[in-house]
Amino acid sequence: GQQVMQIPQYQHVQEGEDFTTYCNSSTTLSNIQWYKQRPGGHPVFLIQLVKSGEVKKQKRLTFQFGEAKKNSSLHITATQTTDVGTYFCAGPPNTGNQFYFGTGTSLTVIP
Amino acid sequence: DVKVTQSSRYLVKRTGEKVFLECVQDMDHENMFWYRQDPGLGLRLIYFSYDVKMKEKGDIPEGYSVSREKKERFSLILESASTNQTSMYLCASIDSPFAHEQYFGPGTRLTVT
Structure with a gap:
């Protein structure tokens, strides 16, 4: 079945260092969405990318959607303690109403 | 402000009990989802409507069933709870999987004890 894997599963960084999480789907996605879940909270939508090769930025966060629409990445520049949480990619396949979440990357930022 | 509510934040049940988890959304969304979240496994989709x-x-879906009698309400049912169903359960709704956020x-x- 459909699989969406993320690497790494865990990442510890010193505050100020950069961070990247990678998302890979076994099938083509219609779009890719990124969510952030703070410890003890629920996933909250960050952004959606729709076009092949699309790149979007939100302040220190840069999101990319691969050319084949099967992979994506989230890069955070100069991490801050407020970036702590688990980051999930997610998206629907090209057909159907399904929705698949990645396995998530848990980010810890050391002050 | 958009809202998705779930009937309980914490629930403790005994093995074999029937468990109902309720989810209500006020956004008139067509699509609703039930996920369970376990460490290292991300969010896994149980059922959607x-x-x-x-x-x-x-x-x-094994060990679970769902009910959607009204558009705003999506219920997850554990017919006979087992200890391996101990988890965090998240409900979500979306207008269209192709255009909007969950x-x-x-x-x-x-x-489940």
Whole structure:
């Protein structure tokens, strides 16, 4: 079945260092969405990318959607303690109403 | 402000009990989802519904059933709770999977003893 894997599963960084999480789907996605879940909270939508090769930025966060629409990445520049949480990619396949979440990357930022 | 609510934040049930988890959204969304979240496994889709009385199995439907009698309400039922169903359960809704974000409820942490 459909699989969406993320690497790494865990990442510890010193505050100020950069961070990247990678998302890979076994099938083509219609779009890719990124969510952030703070410890003890629920996933909250960050952004959606729709076009092949699309790149979007939100302040220190840069999101990319691969050319084949099967992979994506989230890069955070100069991490801050407020970036702590688990980051999930997610998206629907090209057909159907399904929705698949990645396995998530848990980010810890050391002050 | 959009809202997805879940009936309980914390729930403790005994093995073999029937468990109902309720989810209500006030956004008139067509699609609703039930996920369970376990460490290292991310969010796994249990069931989803794209219309009233319509349901489809997700990746891990075994041991669960759902009910959607009204558009705003999507219920997850554990017919006979087992200890391996101890988990965080998250409900979400979305207008269209192809255009919009999912809105999540606060989650229900279910412990089966």
